[in-house]
Amino acid sequence: MLSIPTLKYIDSGNFFLMAGPCAIEGRDMALRIAERITELTDRLKIPYIFKGSYRKANRTKLDSFTGIGDEKALAILKEVGTTFGVPTVTDIHESAEAALAAEYVDVLQIPAFLCRQTDLLVAAAQTGKAVNVKKGQFLSGASMKFAVEKIQDTNPSAQVILTDRGNSFGYGDLVVDYRNLPEMQSFGVPVVMDCTHSLQQPNQASGVTGGKPRLIETIAKAAIAVGADGLFMETHYNPAEAKSDAANMLPLDQLEGLLERLLRIREAIL
Incomplete structure (x- = not known):
């Protein structure tokens, strides 16, 4: 069960949703x-956490978009939370970022490639914020118990969330092993399926990550059927114009129908 104070509809019986743009490109967007x-x-009574990266540290090319400025983007995240009464989540990449980001958001997210970085996990736990750890593409679900232990040993009251985003499959693709979801749930923490990053095709020759967004619904449906506690999706009103992860995001106008179909699956398995 999540214990984020501002999370609405937690007793609705629905899965929770972490969703928003890959990166904060500006206030209006x-x-x-x-x-x-x-x-x-609100209409569907789905607990919601707004997601937006204030800075993108893991980019293939030097000239890739990384952000509009740390404090400017973090201030926008805080405004989103205040304006709409929802908690917010953003990535952190180094230990020194934890305390700064914690002043603006409710959940600190540890990127998949950094999920074994002890100092980063400890710094996140010390802020007292909830911590969402992405499972590394190179790890099994069972291996994530050590990330949970690092956070909880540092701060026994810390809220930990684990998120699966697929496993590396060859040099430029990912595959989802749904056994990882119940495996990670056995640690007593909420488990989320990242329905967009799990469809990435990294390390493309162009230097821009590819993806298969047409399969987002497939990944999401399977995750709910398996019993995922939450879903993570990046979405944009025009993914083709997005400055980060354009190849993977769900068009915003497709979200409503998808959520309605997912709720019917959720009802069927309860």
Whole structure:
């Protein structure tokens, strides 16, 4: 069970949703996306956490978009939370970022490639914020118990969330092993399926990550059927124009129908 104070509808019996743009590109786009998702999740009584990266540290090329400025983007995240009454989540990449980001958001997210970085996990736990750890593409679900232990040993009251985002499959593809979801749930923490990053095709010759967004619904449906506690999706009103992860995001106008179909699956398995 999540214990984030501002999370609404937690007793609705629905899965919770972490969704928003890959990166904060500006104030207007963030507020526009947050407003639409909040409208949907309020109507459907889905607990909602707004997601947006204040800085993108893991980019293939040096000239890739990384952000609009740390404090500027973090201030936008805080405004989203205040305006719509929803918690917010953003990535951190180094230990020194934990305390800064914690002043603005409710959940600190540890990127998959960094899930074994002890100092980063400890710093996140010390802030007292909830910590969402992405499972490394190179790890089994069972291996994530050590990330949970590092956080909980540092701060026994810390809320830990684990998120699966697929496993490396060859040099430029990922595959989802749904056994990882119940495996990670056995640690007594909420488990989320990242329905967009699990469809990435990294390390493309162009230097821009590819993806298969047409399969987002497939990944999401399977995750709910398996019993995922939450879903993670990046979405944008025009993914083709997005400055980060354009190849993987769900078009915002497709979110409503998808959530409605997922709720029917959730009802069927309860």
